[in-house]
Amino acid sequence: MAVDITLLFKASVKTVKTRNKAIGIGFDSTKDEIFKRSRPKSGFSPRAKEVITNITKLKDFLLQHRKDYVSAGSLISSDLSRMTDNDRDQIDQDAQIFMRTCSEAIKQLRNEAEKQVISAQIKEHRGAVLDLIETYLKGVCKLYSEQRAIRVKRMVDKKRLSRLVPEHHGPVEKKVEVEPTEEDTVKEGSSEKTASSEVQDNPVNLWEESRVEDELSPEEIQMFEQENQRLISEMNSLVDEVRQIEGKVVEISRLQEIFAEKVLQQEAEIDNIHQLVVGATENVKEGNEDIREAIKNNAGFRVWILFFLVMCSFSLLFLDWYDS
């Protein structure tokens, strides 16, 4: 167990002070203190701390509204829910802008730290500090994206539950749980029945009778109605698909993020490899040149040797002829 001896230390400080006073050594304490106080106001550290406080504010904000944001409650969108979709969209947008500004600030700090000419240790320290801040920001972003994914998933599930398409196996029993607010589906159900059955009689005729007589014949009205219903159902299915795709896209974007990270890491390595390869090609070229030189020198050398030998033999013949 660790023992806190700070008090002991302070006591020793007092002892030393009194001892020094007794001996007569004095210190002028005021001057140095003033020097110490004037720290750089716009230094690295205060700005980094600022970024952290901003991220903390964002985190608190997200956590505060998290309950409301995620509250599924029931699938009934009654007025008991505390947050409308508009509010949620607003929160999403604000959070995104905030996160973007924070990451910009971090990047800026990093660039400045790179440019400044300072010792290696301070550089390493600042790099590590920025890494820590980035990890913190990533954690908070994860909070946000989790929230958002939950929300989108809930909407998709809501849509899927409320959809009534007979050819889909499954939601036939879910018809019973359909919300009364989804008037489309009720109408859809009845219109499906009417569409699949024979020519309408009572409901349509009732409608017809209640409406103002225009030039359309009953069959045409019916046809138009059928077309309406069909269009509505098509639109609904399209909307459903779009919502589902949105959910999938959110997931894919998360995966994409992971992949992008990995690719960026590999980019640095590939650059490295590229440079090495370029260097290697240069070396190989120079090597080839050198080899060619060497061959030429070799050949030239041989020519000179031959020449020398021929000259020697000629001189021998000449001397021999001269002597004889």
Add this chain to the structure above:
Amino acid sequence: MACHIPRLVSLLKKKHFLCCISAVALKRMLNFNAPPLKNTAAEPVWKVLIYDRFGQDIISPLLSVKELRDMGITLHLLLHSDRDPIPDVPAIYFVMPTEENIDRICQDLRNQLYESYYLNFISAISRSKLEDIASAALAANAVTQVTKVFDQYLNFITLEDDMFILCHQNKELISYHAINRADIQDTDMEAIMDTIVDSLFCFFVTLGAVPIIRCPRGNAAEMVAVKLDKKLRENLRDARNSLFTGDSMTAGQFSFQRPLFVLVDRNVDMATPLHHTWTYQALIHDVLDFHLNRVVMEEGMGAEPSAGARPKKKSRKTYDLTAADKFWQKHKGSPFPEVAESVQEELDTYRAQEDEVKRLKSIMGLEGEDEGAISMLSDNTAKLTSAVSSLPELLEKKRLIDLHTNVATAVLDHIKSRKLDVYFEFEEKLMSKSTLDKSLLDIISDPDAGTPEDKMRLFLIYYITAQQAPSESDLEQYKKALLDAVCDLSPLNYIKQWKAFTKMAATPANYGNSGVKPMGLFSRVMNTGSQFVMEGVKNLVLKQHNLPVTRILDNLMEMKSHPETDDYRYFDPKMLRGSESSIPRNKNPFQEAIVFVVGGGNYIEYQNLVDYTKSKQGKKIVYGCSELFNASQFIKQLSQLGQK
């Protein structure tokens, strides 16, 4: 402090014991001595860690660099290196309170390197040194900057959950050689004993328990026990500053029983450090360079380089074997052939998982055309997400498998070249006094079985475990054979002396009955798919047997009566009056025990204790030693002693 006691208690109930306590203490220190919060996404606070070599040895087996980074440590530097001023960052110091360190700290204070200083001393700092720092702080006007000063009482190195050693730097000062040399002065002995007792005291403070001490009579262990008892007693008497009472104690840990602390001297069992071994961890320690859970190997030891080509450079690779490595934790005590098989199995499972992930690619390709099955698509997205998130795990697993493959291959090379299995078998037979099928002389004169050191080890074990000393003519024969094999005979001189001194002749060390059954020359390990071709390496099966240290511990823990241990002294620091009697007051068997070997220990004893613990339910045993040496280091010390 009281707020985190429940959490600590729950931590202690887990299986991991010593590692957790030390790691928790370190983490608390790194968090400015406040309990670390378990918040997700807590605000980062950055700090700089300054340590000396002792601190480095203590921290490195427990926390990796990544964990340090996660705790907010941006830079970790040695105390005596050149450090640049980083004026807006708090600095945590973790150093021993020696003169040079204190001077350096005062210098730092004068140069105003950091914004605030948190000083943590590994063992207790004396008042005068504290005043030195105080005066330097006053001179530099930095008194307010020194925010906290702590005595951490962490002066020991935790290697495993249940194993600790005293120190790695300067271990020659308290080595076996230093304690047992003939020309030792009283003052030297005092200094050595003080160092050992200081570390043991720190250990018990961290553990938070006052043990009952048992030790044999008449050797270094007794001296250590007396001093430790005195120190614990003094501390307990001093009610104001006692370290063992009140909130500093981790309540509920040893609430019913106090642990038993058994001190033994290396001289009680000289054969075990020389023994050739067959379990994974002990083999690595014996054959490769293994310190503080780190293996350093040379890679790229290829065939002879061809003429004219540049020789292949040998690169040194270091591997960390940590508690997070599950394969290591499971297999560090298993016999080597089992390890080889398990590595193969792990490799196969890993490949199967890799294929799973690759198969997803084809599945994704097919499903794109089926538009109606949107639900199936979402399944695949989920599968893809899970595959991607499990990728880091897979990569980590692969790295560990590679690591163990390399290490095990290196060990296997050594085994094959030195025929260590032959030695192991022979030594087991010697130690259990069963009949030998080959004569000792044959093995010693065999030119390609092992290095001269191996032969010396074998002969020393024979000499130590022989009931009567071999006759002069036999001895001469052996000596000649050893000299032929280029062995150094000085350890033999020392062992002769040792045997004469100790009372071992009266009660010969009984190494228990162990049978060694070779499982056939060509075991099923050797199949075409396996990378480990163990031709000719016998697949030996270890039978459980107890080494002397384990037996002593067993007797003491279970309160059995045995001529060897009845003579042991008994110390209880909590008793009001120290008594000279060796009658234990406690009649119940102990549940927790700590074994400490003065003079050095090794992994074979540790493994034996672990096996013993496994066979007894509910007991916790911690092994400690003043230094950890393998057989070659021990032989060096013996030859130094024999040359005097």
